[in-house]
Amino acid sequence: MTGHEELLDQLYGAVLSGEVNRAVEVTQEGLGSDIEPTVLLFDAMIPALEEIGRRFETGEVFLPEMLIVANAMQGAMTILRPLIVAAGVETIGRFVMGTVAGDIHDVGKNLCNVMLEGAGFEVIDLGINVPAQAFVDAIREMEPDVVGMSAFLTTTALEFARNIKLIEEAGLRDRVKILIGGAPVDQALVDSVGADGFAPDASSAVRITKTVMGA
């Protein structure tokens, strides 16, 4: 195993075991040994993310193990992200994400962000308790390919319809695909609010996003 391969292997292991400090350390070491940022991302971090997603889908791991991997990934990405942007690496799409107005639940949303970024999307997170107008403004100003809205409660899921109506009224509906997610979301809700799809969990969010984009 060459030095580079060994570092990539270590980074993969650090991310998969959720050791954020170690992941940051190895990332810096990798950059110091002239490994390209995209190589660290695509050959170590994303495989770790895909592996944890696979284990989650098969029921081998649960939320705690997913969250620590996402956390380690985020730690390393704070170093890599600016370098990747500076290098002008093309993303597969731009994704604007937010938890709807009146809701503050963001565990699932944040996991989706990491999975999407890991898959090569540029993710812009509007945060929690996001007013409908902020989604409209973000579509106008940032021209995302996909907008993701999250709600944990049945009461706040009503915001999906409100937001989509406002996006329609602003004449922006045909410019974006809209995905929804959260505990009360199913296909019936997708149909009734006029969204394009939903992700039942973070590990399937990437697949569904690519599907609605036709990518």
Add this chain to the structure above:
Amino acid sequence: MAMTPRERVLAAANHEEPDRVPIVLGVSNATGIKMKPYRDLKQLLGIEAPDDYLYRWPELGTAAPDEETLVRLGTDVRGVCDVEPASVLEANASRQPHADYINSWGSGATEIKRGEWFPMVCPMKSATTIAEIEDYPWPDMDDPTRVAHVAEDAAALADEGRHAIMATPWLLFPLERAFAMQGMDTFLMNLALHPDFAEALLWKIQERCKVLMGHFLAALGDHVDIIKIGDDLGTQESLLMSPDMYRGILKPIHADYIAFIRERTAAKVFFHTDGDVFPLIDDLLEIGVDILNPIQTSAGKMANLAELKARWGDRLTFCGGIDTHRILPTGTPAEVRAEVRRVIEILGPGGGYMVSSVHTVMNDVPAENILAMVDAVQEYGTYPIGRGSPA
């Protein structure tokens, strides 16, 4: 022969067929009604009663319904709760409008929209060491004002002798309380990254919970039929944590807690746990759970009521089962009635079932649907099950 509500609840909890399926609604937060639907209900029924909040806690937003409304709902239980210490109630009552609500644990809620409070104040967010647990200013559970009213409230209900008494001290749930102290995602990560810390935090919380639970049960004396505890262990699709992690860390804590309760009361242990907890039901039975709530039919395998009844129905009483994701907020009254009938016909035979909404009746539930739910119990819940008039 018609039973009293209390006889009805006790028969169901003892796996005998009462005269009809009991209704558990309006007591405790998890079987409660939020203030908006409660007001709508009063208006629909022409009931003039003042608004009152469970736990004397407006930020929680759950109604303490008046007796006339409870009678109209046909609910067979009456609740007894603790309260935060008088000093905390006073501090919050006199704080600046819209400022964060802070409880005796140091955690609290932020108002993100007028009148809507979420638990966002997490005082141990960054803690990862045993020393931080030891240094934390834990709440005084010996403050007598927490339970000063409990003996009198419970004795009054017992004297009346009509309803089953369901007692619910607020959130003496170790995992939920750890989430409140650290934030859910942070504590879940600590379970994976710093399991010794996470386990120590849970035991420390449990130690505080037991002190208050001890005082609460002492104040209740024999005047309690159901004691409610819990911890949310499920998600929409499966468990919050692996069965191994539950069995290794949390189950011994729950077992210890239930043993502590059982040493002090003969009341049935009512365990609230949201989501799909199908893989843990044997564990919960093993540690002494009598009544499982809320049977979230929208979550994974919990939809399979027939299997729940077949596998555990002879030993475990189910309370809940009426869907709050779809049926109650968006269904028609006819759909609500049909769903209540369906659930009763599966879970009701042989006793061991009490109707309740899956968690609190939220602001999006029309008052008509609340009435449709309870009226359907009168219509289809009479034993023997299956003799109700056609839908």
